[in-house]
Amino acid sequence: MKKIRLIYLYFSAFSFFSFLLVFADITLPAQEVDRAKIIKKEIQISNGKNYKIKAKGRYEYYEDVNHYFYSIANENDEIIVHLSKYFKEWKSIELIQNEKIITSAIGTDIYYMGAFSLLFLVPLFSFKSVKFLSSRKELMIGIPIIELISLILIIRFLVVQLGMIEKM
Numbered sequence: 001m002k003k004i005r006l007i008y009l010y011f012s013a014f015s016f017f018s019f020l021l022v023f024a025d026i027t028l029p030a031q032e033v034d035r036a037k038i039i040k041k042e043i044q045i046s047n048g049k050n051y052k053i054k055a056k057g058r059y060e061y062y063e064d065v066n067h068y069f070y071s072i073a074n075e076n077d078e079i080i081v082h083l084s085k086y087f088k089e090w091k092s093i094e095l096i097q098n099e100k101i102i103t104s105a106i107g108t109d110i111y112y113m114g115a116f117s118l119l120f121l122v123p124l125f126s127f128k129s130v131k132f133l134s135s136r137k138e139l140m141i142g143i144p145i146i147e148l149i150s151l152i153l154i155i156r157f158l159v160v161q162l163g164m165i166e167k168m
Contacts, residue, residue, distance in 0.1 A: 011144070011150070011151075014150050014151055014154060015120045015121070015146065015150040016120070016121075017150075017154065018117075018120045018150040018153050018154055019117050019118075019120035019121055021086060021153075021154075021157060022087075022113055022114075022116065022117035022120070022153075023114075023117055024085070024086070025084045025085055025086045025087050025089065025113065026084070026110055026113055026114055026117070028084070028085050030082030030083055030084060030085075030091045030092065031083065031084070031085040032082075032083040032085075032088065033080060033081070033082055033083070034057040034058045034059060034080070034081045034083060035057050035078060035079070035080055035081075036055035036056055036057025036058075036059075036061060036078070036079050036080075036081055037055060037056060037057070037076055037077070037078055037079075038053050038054070038055045038073055038074070038075050038076060038077045038078075038079060039054045039055060039056055039075065040053070040054040040075065041053050041054075041070060041073065041074075041075060042054075043070075049067075050064055051064065051065050051066065051067055051069070051070035052064055052065070053065055053069075053070065053073060053079075055079055055081070057079075057081065059081075059083075059088065061081065061090060063090050063093075063107060063108070063109070064108045065093070065105055066105055068103065069093075069095060069103055069105045072095065072102060072103060073095050077095060077096065077097055078095075078096040078097075079093050079094065079095055079096065080093065080094040080096060080101075081093050082094075084110070086157060086160070087113070087157065087160065088160065089107060089109045089110060089113060090107030090109055090110075091106070091107050091110055092104055092105065092106050092107060093105050093107065119146055119149075120146065120150050
């Protein structure tokens with residue numbers, strides 16, 4: 001019984017750390033700026049239209065943009081990409097034409113990161129008694145899966161920070 005509690009405590013600590021890390025990445029201002037050229041524009045049709053641009057600067061980007069940004073951007077236009085501190089996600093972009101900022105947009109991955117970070121709070125509820133958890137099979141199955149994702153996210157973060165890969 002005590003061993004199970006220690007395991008839950010261990011994984012809950014990992015999950016809470018992951019939540020804080022993602023939350024900090026979302027809320028802190030952009031720490032890195034990259035200038036990139038738009039290489040390709042495309043529309044993907046699956047559950048509606050997704051407007052995507054592919055750009056290359058210090059990093060390579062293939063991201064969703066809003067319709068307005070997509071419609072005025074051209075191939076070979078320059079964009080300024082503001083990246084998040086830890087995971088190097090696209091926080092915002094600015095379209096540059098004739099050395100002037102034409103428009104800007106917010107990166108859509110930031111929204112997904114916010115929703116995803118909330119999932120990391122689920123394991124904190126695993127401090128409930130084992131009797132409570134064993135009577136709810138969906139919690140017994142779901143919490144370890146989320147905790148595993150949390151552990152993978154932490155390892156990926158460490159690999160980025162050590163410079164083994166360039167961005168998340």
